[in-house]
Amino acid sequence: MQEPMKKPRTEIIRLAFTGPAENREKALNALKRLGYSPDSGSVPWREAFPDHDQSREPGECLAGARHREGLTQKELARVTGIPQRHISEMENGKRVIGRKTAEKFAKALNADCRVFL
Numbered sequence: 001m002q003e004p005m006k007k008p009r010t011e012i013i014r015l016a017f018t019g020p021a022e023n024r025e026k027a028l029n030a031l032k033r034l035g036y037s038p039d040s041g042s043v044p045w046r047e048a049f050p051d052h053d054q055s056r057e058p059g060e061c062l063a064g065a066r067h068r069e070g071l072t073q074k075e076l077a078r079v080t081g082i083p084q085r086h087i088s089e090m091e092n093g094k095r096v097i098g099r100k101t102a103e104k105f106a107k108a109l110n111a112d113c114r115v116f117l
Contacts, residue, residue, distance in 0.1 A: 014039055056093035058102075058116050063091045065109040065116075080104040 015036065017027065028038065046052065066076055073091075077084040082101060089095035097105070097116045106113035 053093070058097050059091040059093045061111075061115040062087070062097065062105060062109075065105070065111045066091075069109050071109075076105075076108060079108045 015031075019027065066073070071079070073084045073087045076082075077087055080101075082104065086095060090097050090101075099113070099117065102113040102116035105111070105116050
């Protein structure tokens with residue numbers, strides 16, 4: 001049998017107001033004293049996609065940068081000297097992208113090498 005919770009769960013609500021601009025700060029301060037906080041209307045992308053596999057991010061960045069530059073895997077292989085099958089494995093998260101390889105990709109794809117690591 002579950003133990004009763006010490007505190008009841010709080011329901012989160014969003015409020016929207018319309019009013020004079022000169023009273024904005026007063027209204028925000030009053031709401032903050034009541035426990036409300038400003039809402040940007042967005043959520044961090046990792047919260048929006050909890051099933052996203054972070055280990056695949058470097059490969060997804062590689063594929064995205066390659067598409068942005070209009071290159072096929074074969075063309076990128078020719079430019080970088082990295083075998084096409086290795087590029088495919090990196091994009092699919094089956095092969096790690098090392099520092100030197102990331103630097104080659106960065107040069108060929110006009111990107112920062114850190115996005116591939």
